[in-house]
Amino acid sequence: MHFDSSVEKRQTTAMNKRTIATSLLIFFFTQANAQLGVMRLVGNGTKDYKLGYGAFIKTGIPVSPGNDATVEIGADVFPLDDTYGTIMCPLKAGYRYTLDGSGKGFYVEPQVGFDIYGVTSLQDKNGGDVNLKYHGVIFAAGTGYLFSISDVSFDVNLRYETVIAHGGSNNLISLGISKGFSFGRRDSNY
Amino acid sequence: MKFSFLALVAMIICSSCLKQSIPDAMLASKSGGKGRVTATMSYKISGNPVSISVSDADNQPPDSYPHLYCRKNQSYYTFEAVGSTGEITFTFLTDSLTVGRYPYAISMYDTFVTEYNGVNEYVYAPSDSITVNVTSFTKGHISGDFSAVLTPLIMPGNVDVFGVPSSVPITNGSFKDVPVLY
Numbered sequence A: 001m002h003f004d005s006s007v008e009k010r011q012t013t014a015m016n017k018r019t020i021a022t023s024l025l026i027f028f029f030t031q032a033n034a035q036l037g038v039m040r041l042v043g044n045g046t047k048d049y050k051l052g053y054g055a056f057i058k059t060g061i062p063v064s065p066g067n068d069a070t071v072e073i074g075a076d077v078f079p080l081d082d083t084y085g086t087i088m089c090p091l092k093a094g095y096r097y098t099l100d101g102s103g104k105g106f107y108v109e110p111q112v113g114f115d116i117y118g119v120t121s122l123q124d125k126n127g128g129d130v131n132l133k134y135h136g137v138i139f140a141a142g143t144g145y146l147f148s149i150s151d152v153s154f155d156v157n158l159r160y161e162t163v164i165a166h167g168g169s170n171n172l173i174s175l176g177i178s179k180g181f182s183f184g185r186r187d188s189n190y
Numbered sequence B: 001m002k003f004s005f006l007a008l009v010a011m012i013i014c015s016s017c018l019k020q021s022i023p024d025a026m027l028a029s030k031s032g033g034k035g036r037v038t039a040t041m042s043y044k045i046s047g048n049p050v051s052i053s054v055s056d057a058d059n060q061p062p063d064s065y066p067h068l069y070c071r072k073n074q075s076y077y078t079f080e081a082v083g084s085t086g087e088i089t090f091t092f093l094t095d096s097l098t099v100g101r102y103p104y105a106i107s108m109y110d111t112f113v114t115e116y117n118g119v120n121e122y123v124y125a126p127s128d129s130i131t132v133n134v135t136s137f138t139k140g141h142i143s144g145d146f147s148a149v150l151t152p153l154i155m156p157g158n159v160d161v162f163g164v165p166s167s168v169p170i171t172n173g174s175f176k177d178v179p180v181l182y
Helices: A002-031 B002-016 B022-030
Strands: A032-042 A052-064 A067-079 A085-098 A105-123 A129-149 A152-165 A168-180 B039-045 B048-054 B067-072 B077-083 B086-092 B100-105 B111-116 B119-123 B129-138 B141-155 B168-181
Touching: A032 A067, A032 A152, A052 A085, A052 A168, A067 A105, A067 A168, A085 A129, A085 A152, A105 A152, A105 B022, A129 B022, A152 B022, A168 B022, B039 B067, B048 B067, B048 B077, B077 B168, B086 B100, B086 B129, B111 B141, B111 B168
Parallel strands: B067 B168
Antiparallel strands: A032 A052, A032 A168, A052 A067, A067 A085, A085 A105, A105 A129, A129 A152, A152 A168, B039 B048, B039 B168, B067 B077, B077 B086, B086 B111, B100 B129, B111 B119, B119 B141, B129 B141, B141 B168
């Protein structure tokens, strides 16, 4: 009897998790903006990295006429050469504050989040391949400009981001542009 | 809002002050959290002092000069050191190196141990031997001491000509923080 109820409880919990995950996915893909960015790792130990690139999906939830709470998930790739490099997958929440309160034009956006998957592949000096996997806390601060062309919303942005893990940090500067494909947003459609 | 943004900027600036990237920090912790480790070795051969020191020993290329490391092979470990006066090498006949005493005496073959100022010294005569004592093996680094009695190879050739048996003693041998590479 106890066994049955605990199984039912586990099934209910699993269903709830699936429902939440599905709702989040639906929300993301009906409200999101797709973003591409070029980025550069900066700081100690990054001089050998080439210019990185990333792709993101970002959604904004209006919290006041000019401001949004934002959620962003993406993937950053920083090549060292053809074989080695760093990949990070940040999941971040932020607050996008447009300076004139209109929901358009210039904005600032602080973000916090978590690097859900990070890996750096490199060759050690003994010739062996090393794959270092990590997670980490993310802090970011960005600014950008929201505008529309023929009812299609765009967002050009510049961001500084730091990922902290294992007593070190990966720091990057990113320049990105995003194009909206949202369906159920406010009239400004950003 | 303004306060939150300023607090976040302050956090970013502070975290950016971390001196290492994440990979560098992880590699440093893999080396025992000691950062750059200096491996050292010293001994006397026929009373003449020899010392070898390698800084950042965890990142030494295999054939660099000088070098000092212990490499794991399939069923044994090879200890190798190369310095300004030559090289020294010995083998731990075990597939799992631990703290302990590793004696080695003559077997079927003459065994090269060291080259000192151009002369190769072997475990050759029945009275020759080398004993290595590993006193610590922590976080991928070994420390210990060793001694040996060797025979010089005077004239290498089709038939090697050796000198006076057991005429080359190695004394006061010690090594510290030598990385074990896999």
